Amino acid sequence: xxxxxxxxxxxxxxxxxxxxxxxxxxxxxxxxxxxxxxxxxxxxxxxxxxxxxxxxxxxxxxxxxxxxxxxxxxxxxxxxxxxxxxxxxxxxxxxxxxxxxxxxxxxxxxxxxxxxxxxxxxxxxxxxxxxxxxxxxxxxxxxxxxxxxxxxxxxxxxxxxxxxxxxxxxxxxxxxxxxxxxxxxxxxxxxxxxxxxxxxxxxxxxxxxxxxxxxxxxxxxxxxxxxxxxxxxxxxxxxxxxxxxxxxxxxxxxxxxxxxxxxxxxxxxxxxxxxxxxxxxxxxxxxxxxx
Amino acid sequence: xxxxxxxxxxxxxxxxxxxxxxxxxxxxxxxxxxxxxxxxxxxxxxxxxxxxxxxxxxxxxxxxxxxxxxxxxxxxxxxxxxxxxxxxxxxxxxxxxxxxxxxxxxxxxxxxxxxxxxxxxxxxxxxxxxxxxxxxxxxxxxxxxxxxxxxxxxxxxxxxxxxxxxxxxxxxxxxxxxxxxxxxxxxxxxxxxxxxxxxxxxxxxxxxxxxxxxxxxxxxxxxxxxxxxxxxxxxxxxxxxxxxxxxxxxxxxxxxxxxxxxxxxxxxxxxxxxxxxxxxxxxxxxxxxxxxxxxxxxxxxxxxxxxxxxxxxxxxxxxxxxxxxxxxxxxxxxxxxxxxxxxxxxxxxxxxxxxxxxxxxxxx
Numbered sequence: 001x002x003x004x005x006x007x008x009x010x011x012x013x014x015x016x017x018x019x020x021x022x023x024x025x026x027x028x029x030x031x032x033x034x035x036x037x038x039x040x041x042x043x044x045x046x047x048x049x050x051x052x053x054x055x056x057x058x059x060x061x062x063x064x065x066x067x068x069x070x071x072x073x074x075x076x077x078x079x080x081x082x083x084x085x086x087x088x089x090x091x092x093x094x095x096x097x098x099x100x101x102x103x104x105x106x107x108x109x110x111x112x113x114x115x116x117x118x119x120x121x122x123x124x125x126x127x128x129x130x131x132x133x134x135x136x137x138x139x140x141x142x143x144x145x146x147x148x149x150x151x152x153x154x155x156x157x158x159x160x161x162x163x164x165x166x167x168x169x170x171x172x173x174x175x176x177x178x179x180x181x182x183x184x185x186x187x188x189x190x191x192x193x194x195x196x197x198x199x200x201x202x203x204x205x206x207x208x209x210x211x212x213x214x215x216x217x218x219x220x221x222x223x224x225x226x227x228x229x230x231x232x233x234x235x236x237x238x239x240x241x242x243x244x245x246x247x248x249x250x251x252x253x254x255x256x257x258x259x260x261x262x263x264x265x266x267x268x269x270x271x272x273x274x275x276x277x278x279x280x281x282x283x284x285x286x287x288x289x290x291x
Numbered sequence: 292x293x294x295x296x297x298x299x300x301x302x303x304x305x306x307x308x309x310x311x312x313x314x315x316x317x318x319x320x321x322x323x324x325x326x327x328x329x330x331x332x333x334x335x336x337x338x339x340x341x342x343x344x345x346x347x348x349x350x351x352x353x354x355x356x357x358x359x360x361x362x363x364x365x366x367x368x369x370x371x372x373x374x375x376x377x378x379x380x381x382x383x384x385x386x387x388x389x390x391x392x393x394x395x396x397x398x399x400x401x402x403x404x405x406x407x408x409x410x411x412x413x414x415x416x417x418x419x420x421x422x423x424x425x426x427x428x429x430x431x432x433x434x435x436x437x438x439x440x441x442x443x444x445x446x447x448x449x450x451x452x453x454x455x456x457x458x459x460x461x462x463x464x465x466x467x468x469x470x471x472x473x474x475x476x477x478x479x480x481x482x483x484x485x486x487x488x489x490x491x492x493x494x495x496x497x498x499x500x501x502x503x504x505x506x507x508x509x510x511x512x513x514x515x516x517x518x519x520x521x522x523x524x525x526x527x528x529x530x531x532x533x534x535x536x537x538x539x540x541x542x543x544x545x546x547x548x549x550x551x552x553x554x555x556x557x558x559x560x561x562x563x564x565x566x567x568x569x570x571x572x573x574x575x576x577x578x579x580x581x582x583x584x585x586x587x588x589x590x591x592x593x594x595x596x597x598x599x600x601x602x603x604x605x606x607x608x609x610x611x612x613x614x615x616x617x618x619x620x621x622x623x624x625x626x627x628x629x630x631x632x633x634x635x636x637x638x639x640x641x642x643x644x645x646x647x648x649x650x651x652x653x654x655x
Contacts (some may be wrong), residue, residue: 171478179375182346187440188396197381197392 028131034257043254050258060259062235063243064266070239071218074157078214079207081158082165086173087199089166100170103163115227118156122228142229146236149229153237156224161217165210170207172198208278212271219267293357293448293481295320295343300352302338311336313505316352320449320498323471325480327492330502331528336485337645339502340451343483344371356448372441373451377458382426386417389425391438397444411439414474431463435470442478449481455524456491468495489529501525517573520639521646526571532603535577535613539568546570546640549610551588553638561648569641574603574616578636579629587630595623606631 034050036043054060085103090096109117122142129152133140142152166208176199184194222241225231231238240263247256293438298315303309313335320326328336341347342354345366354362361369381389390408399407412418415435420428425436433456441450452471456464470494475482486492492499493513500510501524509521520526520534527533537548541563545554548570590608597619604615604623608631615631617623640647 011538105511177377179377179379182341182344182366183374183375183437183440185346186344186366186371186373187393189392193396197384201381201383 010153013189022238030257030260032257033253034261036254038253039251046254050254051262053255054259054262059235059241061238062241063238066238067219067240070154070221072217073154074218075211075214077158078162078165079152079211082162082210083169083203083207085162085166086169087194087195089170091174101166103166105163106160107163109160112223112227114156115224118152118159118224118228122152144233148231149233149237153225153228155175156228157218160224161214164213165207168206168210169203172203176202204278204281208275211278212274215274216267216271219270294322294355295449295481295483296353296355296358297339297342298353298355300339300342300354302342302347302349302351306350311505313342313349313502316507318500318507318510319580320481320483322357323481324498325475325482325484325496326498326500327484327486327496328500328502329486329489329492331487331527332381336487336502336507337453340373340453340483340485343449344373344451345369346373370444370446370448371451372444372447372449373453374434374437374441374455376454378430379435380425380428380433380436381477382424384425385421386412386423386425386428386436387421388415389436390421390443392631393440393444407443407445411443414442414477415439415463415470426499428628430458431460431467432448434459434467438471438474442474442480443451447480447484452482452484452486454486456483456486471495489531493529501528503528519646522573522644523569523571523641524644526639530573530575532574532614534571534573536569536641537611537613539570541568549611551611553633553640555640559640563642563647566642567644571639571641572613572633572637574614576634577613577615578632578634579604579606579615579617581627584632587632590629590631592623592625592627592629595625604629 037046089099121127124130130140140148142149180198184198225237229237232240244259296319297316301314302312330336342349345364390405394404414599484495499513501508503524509525516529523536539546539548545552588608590606592604594605596603601616601619606613606615
């Protein structure tokens with residue numbers, strides 16, 4: 001075997017230093033804090049007490065509930081919508097280029113700017129959304145009406161992130177050889193069975209990535225909502241990160257640390273479940289309908 | 292099963308471009324024939340196959356199935372099955388459900404589906420795999436499933452193959468090809484097999500069509516393609532090595548190739564003036580001997596190549612360079628002098644890329 005040049009490690013030192021300062025040390029600090037009660041510069045080891053408090057905290061629990069409903073809701077909307085849009089997009093020529101750029105545009109906008117755009121969009125005095133709803137006699141009010149606020153946040157997320165699913169599916173679709181569609185045609189498959197047995201199975205890997213990314217990102221949503229509704233009215237649109245930020249701002253570092261870690265593990269576990277389900281569905285030797 | 296006819300078929304992918312993928316196609320496949328479309332990559336054979344299956348509507352011409360015009364019909368209306376170059380299976384379905392797919396799409400009842408799928412699985416040696424997921428299988432098995440889906444319907448009119456053995460391992464190729472022949476014998480299927488491999492085409496098919504740059508140059512039995520190639524391209528594309536071809540010029544009562552004069556009756560030569568003339572003869576039909584012979588071409592052996600079963604000699608004489616196939620035990624060395632004869636009935640005269648009819652003699 002060839003001896004590797006160990007000096008290479010030397011060049012990694014700057015990167016490792018940066019990493020340790022901006023990632024490793026903060027994470028260790030958070031873990032450390034989560035086991036202590038911290039106030040006015042003093043810290044007392046209190047074991048798992050912070051974790052127990054978080055799990056019993058009604059504010060945390062209701063935010064978690066809202067968060068789960070929100071994340072599943074936007075997946076339910078964005079995945080089918082994204083697939084549908086990608087199916088309808090032109091496959092080649094200048095139209096394909098135009099469509100790709102148009103669809104991808106929202107992805108280029110920074111998260112907080114998205115929030116500002118939608119805030120202007122939905123404002124009672126100058127926004128287009130209230131004007132639109134007023135046409136139908138509905139008195140839309142993002143600031144005071146909980147239902148309006150919630151659906152506005154959902155709509156904003158759909159607008160911002162469905163393009164990601166579209167782009168992933170679009171590339172997935174283009175990778176399906178024509179022969180598969182031709183074979184389905186010859187086999188007399190309907191449009192639905194062609195989609196069900198040819199297209200969808202071949203989109204599995206891109207959809208797995210898309211769903212995981214969307215789940216993780218939506219679970220951590222903060223800036224857009226903060227800009228649009230600030231978590232209100234009341235706590236209608238206060239998601240997990242909102243609770244976390246308010247704890248950190250209130251200098252509850254121990255409690256915040258425990259919350260962060262629980263937050264992290266929830267994302268990890270749910271993502272892992274998604275991953276297992278998505279990579280296994282349809283691949284195992286399914287029992288035939290009859291044999 | 293059905294008879295397939297293509298009448299004056301032509302196709303441009305961009306209408307009006309004048310850039311034809313295939314043109315002037317007139318071919319008939321009789322009911323139950325096993326046939327091949329043979330040609331180099333890009334010659335239009337896959338386009339032609341799509342026109343037969345109905346995946347592509349030709350920009351000109353008519354497609355007949357058992358005498359009925361099906362030019363505008365879709366693949367499922369024609370009941371034509373196709374096996375693709377890369378095996379196509381429905382990956383989330385079991386082998387059973389894959390085979391049942393075309394039947395269920397046509398609303399067959401459970402009893403019918405079960406019987407037919409088991410019957411086909413037995414023919415293709417897939418019985419033991421029925422419960423397996425199709426995605427877990429190898430290319431050769433997938434290709435058998437793909438074929439099975441084609442023949443599972445009883446009303447399948449023809450099965451088309453688009454280079455179906457490309458991604459199959461060599462040892463499985465032989466097996467699969469034999470399976471195809473067996474199925475053909477058993478079911479009497481009309482089969483059209485597209486390939487660029489002359490060996491595959493000539494061993495599989497009773498009728499072979501040779502194509503080049505969008506044109507069908509010759510349709511005939513493997514033997515006819517060998518003994519009477521209707522175009523220079525057929526001559527050198529089929530055979531290994533291919534036909535010897537020489538440029539020829541018209542002279543009095545014959546044609547000149549190099550310093551050799553070949554005599555032809557005047558009616559053969561009529562109307563050949565101004566056309567590009569070529570003369571062809573296959574290496575295996577040239578007779579050589581070591582002692583001088585009247586009228587034979589005195590030639591020098593420039594190279595001796597052993598191909599296993601025979602020797603291929605590169606000869607030069609009378610201003611011609613040509614290859615000759617002789618028995619492997621012949622005692623020939625480089626630099627030897629040999630006397631070569633071109634038997635009259637083996638020499639074919641071509642004008643503008645087509646054989647001059649009267650020179651296409653029936654081979655004994």
